[in-house]
Amino acid sequence: MTLSVVVRTTPTEVEFVSDLLWSLGVVAIEEHWDPDGIVRLQTSLGDDIKVVEQAMDSLPVELDWSTVIVNDAVANKWREFARPTMIGERIVIAPVWCDDREVAEVVASLAHPDQAIVIPIEPASTFGMGDHPTTMTSLLMIEKYVKPGDVLIDIGCGSGVLGIGALRLGAVRAIGMDINPSCVAVSQENARLNHVDDRWTVTTEPVAVIGFPVDIVVANILAPALIELSDELKRLTKPDGLLVISGVLTEHYEHVAQALTPLQECDRIEYGGWVAVAFRAQ
Numbered sequence: 001m002t003l004s005v006v007v008r009t010t011p012t013e014v015e016f017v018s019d020l021l022w023s024l025g026v027v028a029i030e031e032h033w034d035p036d037g038i039v040r041l042q043t044s045l046g047d048d049i050k051v052v053e054q055a056m057d058s059l060p061v062e063l064d065w066s067t068v069i070v071n072d073a074v075a076n077k078w079r080e081f082a083r084p085t086m087i088g089e090r091i092v093i094a095p096v097w098c099d100d101r102e103v104a105e106v107v108a109s110l111a112h113p114d115q116a117i118v119i120p121i122e123p124a125s126t127f128g129m130g131d132h133p134t135t136m137t138s139l140l141m142i143e144k145y146v147k148p149g150d151v152l153i154d155i156g157c158g159s160g161v162l163g164i165g166a167l168r169l170g171a172v173r174a175i176g177m178d179i180n181p182s183c184v185a186v187s188q189e190n191a192r193l194n195h196v197d198d199r200w201t202v203t204t205e206p207v208a209v210i211g212f213p214v215d216i217v218v219a220n221i222l223a224p225a226l227i228e229l230s231d232e233l234k235r236l237t238k239p240d241g242l243l244v245i246s247g248v249l250t251e252h253y254e255h256v257a258q259a260l261t262p263l264q265e266c267d268r269i270e271y272g273g274w275v276a277v278a279f280r281a282q
Contacts, residue, residue, distance in 0.1 A: 002044060002047060002069070002070055003044065003045075003046070003047045003049065003052065003067055003068075003069060004042055004043070004044055004067065004068050004069070004070045005021075005042070005043050005044065005045055005052060005056070005065055005066075005067055006040050006041070006042050006065060006066055006067070006068055007021065007040070007041045007042075007043075007063050007064065007065045008038055008039070008040055008041075008064040008065070009038070009039050009041065009063070009064070010037065010038070010039065011033070011037065011039055014031065014039050014041070017041060017063065018041060019249070019273070020059050020060075020061070020063070021041060021043055022132055022134075023134070023222055023247055024045060024055050024056075024058075024059070024222070026043040026044065026045060028043060028044075029041050029042070029043045030042045030043070046180055046182050047182075048180065048181060048182065049067065051179060051180045051181070052067065054179060055179075058222055058224060058225060059222070060222075060223070060224060082095045082097075082098065082129065082131075083095075083098065083102060083106075083131075084098055084102055084103045084106040085106075085129075085131045085136070086106050086109065086110065087136050087139045087140060087143070088139065088140050088143045088144075089110070089111060089112070089115075089143070090110065090112075090115050090116055090117045090143065090169075091116075091117050091119065091139060091143060091165060092106050092107055092110075092116055092117070092118045092119065093119050093121055093129070093131070093139075093161065094106075094118050094119065094120050094121065095120075095121060095122070095123075095129065096120050096121065096122045096193065097122075103118060117165075117168050117169065119161065119164060119165055119168060119194060120190070120193045120194065121159055121161050121164075121190050121193075122159070122186065122189065122190060122193070123158070123159040123161075123186070124159070124182065124186045129159070129161075133271045133272035133273070133274035134220050134246040134247050134274050134276070135161060135162070135220065135246075136271055137246055137269045137270070137271050137274060137275065137276035138162050138218055138220050138244060138246045138276050139161070139162060139165050140269050140276070141218070141244045141267070141269060141276050141278055142162060142165055142166050142169065142216070142218065142244070143165075143169060144267075145216065145242055145244075145278070146166050146169045146170060146171050146216060147170065147215070148170040148171075148172070149170070149171075149172050150166070150170070150171045150172065150214075150215040150216055151171065151172060151173045151174070151175075151214040151215050151216075152166045152171050152173070152174045152175070152214060152215065152216040152217070152218065153174075153175045153176075153177065153210065153214050153216075153217045153218070153236055154166075154174060154175070154176045154177065154218050154220075155177050155178075155207060155217065155218065155219040155220075155221060155229070155233075156177070156178055156219060156220050156221040156225075156247070157176030157177060157178045157183055157187055157202060158178060158180070158183055158186075158187070158220075159183070159186055159187055159190055160176050160183070160186070160187030160188075160190045160191060160200065160202065161190070162218050162220065163175070163176045163187075163191075163200060163218075164187075164190055164191055164194050164196055164200065166216070166218075167191075167194070167196040167199050167200065168194060168196065171199075171215075171216075172199065173199050173201075174196075174199065174200055174201075175201045175202070175203070175210065175214075176200065176201070176202035176203070177202070177203055177204070177205070177207060177210075178202070178204060179204060180204070181204055183202065183204070184202050184203070184204065187200070187202045188200065188202060207229055207232045207233075207236070208232060210236060213235065213236050213237055213238040213239075213241065214236060214237070214238060214241060215238055215241045215242070216241060216242045216243075216244065217233055217236050217237045217241070217242070217243045217244070218244045218246070219233055219243070219244070219245050219246070219247070220245075220246040220247050220276075221247045222247050222248075223247070223248050223252070223253060223255070223256050225247075226245055226247070226248070226256045226259070227255065227256055227259045230256075230259035230260050233245075233260065234260060234263060237263070237279075237281075239281050240280075240281070241280075242266075242278055242279070242280055243260070243263060243278070243279040243280075244276055244277070244278050244279075245260075245276070245277050245279070246274065246275070246276040246277075247274075248274070248275060248277070249273060249274060249275070250270050250273055250274060250275045253275065253277060257277070257279075260279055262281065262282070263279035263280065263281055263282075264279060264280065264281075264282045265277055265278070265279055266278050266279065266280045
């Protein structure tokens with residue numbers, strides 16, 4: 001059995017509320033339009049109620065939500081529609097249950113199929129299937145900037161797809177951090193599937209436990225959390241390093257940028273109303 005989150009909203013607010021839920025890292029949202037004008041959005045944030053409550057409380061607005069227990073078969077219905085996702089010039093995120101032929105077709109569509117990096121991923125109840133704009137733009141940033149020998153920290157790591165992607169692209173070490181305990185086992189298994197488990201570390205400890213700066217810090221989390229962690233994000237980024245934030249809407253991240261001063265924006269990638277923004281020391 002699986003814990004499911006049900007959010008009640010109105011037809012005019014469906015898109016806005018759905019965006020909020022996507023920003024929490026859900027892998028699917030099911031819409032139920034009731035005759036009384038209420039729309040119920042049903043999704044999953046894992047089976048730990050404390051983690052669910054923490055995630056929902058982190059949203060910038062208060063939603064009308066509750067939890068229900070559903071059959072695993074119902075909760076995993078979205079898997080039937082998941083497909084391999086091409087990201088950038090080389091990366092293909094492949095759900096582990098997808099047919100090899102489907103993956104091969106996506107690889108063949110790349111400009112240089114022989115350079116493809118196929119990343120098998122099992123998200124389970126975590127964030128990081130690869131097809132959400134915040135994940136895609138973060139991976140595009142990683143593909144653009146990661147160099148052989150780099151060390152990367154992935155804050156809000158979920159399934160570990162960003163850190164694992166960095167390792168597959170040449171990073172020497174990646175550290176994942178998340179408040180969701182299930183991310184530990186899930187991301188470790190995904191690292192094993194990608195043969196990078198000897199270079200992947202994951203923890204649910206606070207960011208403050210990391211005592212050294214790194215080459216690239218990626219934080220794919222909500223704007224309020226980015227602001228709360230802004231001092232730590234700056235501390236963890238080497239003077240010549242790169243900080244990448246995601247999980248923010250294209251037109252609404254100025255307050256986050258202000259909190260990250262004196263780091264200055266040096267690049268941005270926009271997709272689907274979301275944006276990944278890169279910062280460097282000037």
